[in-house]
Amino acid sequence: MSKDALGLPETRTWRDIPQQVRPRAMSLEGRRRLTMGAIRASLGALALGTVAWGAWEMAAVLRENSAAMPDVAKSDRVRSLVLVTDGVLDKDWLARTLALPGDAALMGLDLIKLRSRVLGDAQVGSATIIRNFPSTLTVRISERSPVARLMAQSGGDAPRMLLVSRDGVAFAGTGFDPAMVATLPWVEGVKLVRRGGSIAPIDGMAAVADLLASAKLEAETLYRTWQVISLERLASDGEIDVHTRGGMKITFGANEDYLRQIARLDLLIDASSDPTRPLRAVNLALGPQVPVVYGTAAPTLGDLAPASASPALARPSIVLPAFSNFHIDAHREL
Amino acid sequence: MSFKTAYIGAVEIGTAKIAALVGEYTGREIVIIGCGECPSRGVIKGSVVDYRAATECTQTALELAERDANERIDQVFLAQTGGHLEGFYNEASLNVKAADNMIEKDDIRTVCELAKAKDLPLGRMVVHNIRRPFRVDGRLVPTSPENLVGQKLEVGYWTVHGQEQRLADNIHVIRGFNLEVSELVLSSLASGHMVTSLEERQNGVLAIDIGAGTTDYVLYRNGVPHTTGVLAVGGGHFTNDISIGLRLTEAQAEKLKLRFGRAVVQARDRNEKVWLDGNFSIGDRQFPRQAIESITAARAWELLEVVKKKLGHAFAPETCAGGVVLTGGAAKLPALSVCAAKVFGTQARLGEAPSWVNENLRDPGFHTALGILYYGVSAQGDRAAAARGRGGFLHNVTRLFAPT
Secondary structure: OOHHHHOOOOOOEHHHOOOOOOHHHOOHHHHHHHHHHHHHHHHHHHHHHHHHHHHHHHHHHHHHOOOOHHHHHHOOEOOEEEEEEOOOOOHHHHHHHHOOOOOOEOOOOOHHHHHHHHHOOOOEEEEEEEEEOOOEEEEEEEEOOEEEEEEEOOOOOOOEEEEEEOOOOEEOOOOOOHHHHHOOOEEEOOOOOEEOOEEOOOOOHHHHHHHHHHHHHHOHHHHHHEEEEEOOOHHHHOEEEEEEOOOOEEEEEOOOOHHHHHHHHHHHHHHOOOOOOOEEEEEOOOOOOOOEEEOOOOOOOOOOOOOOOOHHHOOOOOOOOOOOOOOHHHOOOO | OOOOOEEEEEEEEOOOEEEEEEEEEOOOOEEEEEEEEEEOOOEEOOEEOOHHHHHHHHHHHHHHHHHHHOOOOOEEEEEEOOOOOEEEEEEEEEEOOOOOOEOOHHHHHHHHHHHHOOOOOOOEEEEEEEEOOEEEOOEEEOOOOOOOEOOEEEEEEEEEEEEHHHHHHHHHHHHOOOOEEEEEEEHHHHHHHHHOOHHHHHHOEEEEEEOOOOEEEEEEEOOEEEEEEEEOOOHHHHHHHHHHHHOOOHHHHHHHHHHHOOOOOOOOOOOOEEEOOOOOOOOOOEEEHHHHHHHHHHHHHHHHHHHHHHHHHHOOHHHOOOOEEEEOHHHHOOOHHHHHHHHHOOOEEEOOOOOOOOHHHOOHHHHHHHHHHHHHHHHHHHHHHHHHOOOOHHHHHHHHOOOO
């Protein structure tokens, strides 16, 4: 029941005393406080007004310019796919990989899922997917470059060729020029391991890539003869064996300077130009000492060895020093 | 529940000094973080007589407190004293509406409104409405009688009121610093709350705060203030009496009072003399010690007698088991508690701040300022709880401040 209903008198309390004081009656500090308070209130009001004005302006722009945000907001179905790449993959590959339904709306796309699909191809190193409103999906990718190739066979499947990048990732190599692929050396002596749904990166490929890059850059004629790169002894001995098309085996030290080793090889080949005594093995992994193995000349039709004996298995002759500081007796046939 | 930290200033505009404290109130507790003090000017017997001088002194104290706290005060709780303050008791009773005689909120609200409704003389304003315990059919109910069964509900209020201009002057002194007075607390309630325990208030206790210009007292019964009052007499009058009796200046008399004044005469030798300064300087002279003690003792006895007379039948030693607790600057007069015990016929002691109060705030001169903070926060909490119509969280918070 209220006071009015009870007919009670209204008693005045100290709270009825007006607390307003004229600035004139205030002290200096009081006036300073009053001024500061007014400034703070003004700044607050100004900030609030600015925000309100900004919101109003934004609303006006959206209302008047229908080509701007409204289109973005409602979004269209995906009409075009744009692929930006630094490699050889094309739009067909992108369409196959993304496998978007025909009526997929741009805003309805799960970009994370699509990105994982793109990255599912090991040839793709990194990927960014962007919605370009109203109807374009842009995919930017960075591809892996192959440095070698290998033959892989899983279970009872037919062997298939894979390309290997510098970081050891093996991938199918979609879209590469077969002529370019044919120039890549083969990799052997590695055991491929499946991890998840893909092949685990091959260890030591960075060292191989450095060797191949050095050779390609400094002695391309030599590089073109290299057929097989063996990583069999890389982990254990730190050596990479290269088998050439001519049947020569070159051993490189993975911990040595490749340029120096290639230079020595080049010099050695130039110095051993006797066709009757071709080089069969060169070991560049021992520093300045380079043991070499000479073979016999390719047999003529007249002096063919028995059928069971192939040139590769022909017993090489003695070991000769490649450089003057070599000791003749120090090295024997391997 | 989130609560923005508030910095509350507690200000006591006294006749001798102006004390200001800054409390950091977090919603759960209040912590004293700064204090300031300034000798008072422009205040006589607790009333502002020179606005400019009083404003300057008060603002000096506030600035010192703010500087000490390193924070800006948001609002002020102000102590109110002065001879213009008076109190009266008014009670009301109500027949419970419900057929089953169960008391409802509406009954409580109505009886409270009836008890508070009293016309005041022109120019008077209510400072406090202090509720005494409810009675249901004559049975004392210390808390809320809601849902109790009875036919008759009674309640009484002790209403303290003061002169509008005097109240406004005090408020305007604070407003001159561009600060809002959010709570006006009677000095006696503030200091009484500080120097008495909950148990003492429950058993009955009389707290007397003797300042320089006024003496504030509050009698507690059943845990709540029963009667309050203000006398426009304080320690300054002791000084004045010595000044007149021994023909000295105020400053000289004050010096003698502080050094040799007593509330009970102890000196037996009429010829025992004391030096005014004791440094043999020009004007230094001797005074009979007994004369000084006689003057202060007579004034102390008279002051306490007046308090007792003002209390009348409200005070009885048998209903005041907690005795008399003395506080305020003038309460430091030696043997005042002995004098009070004789006058009131019960035990008396000098009030002390609770143990958790910082050492530099334990002086009786700060009890009122401390009490303003704690009493003010409690009062605000009670009001907020009442406004929400439930005695929930805030009510519990206020209970935190009740000293044990």
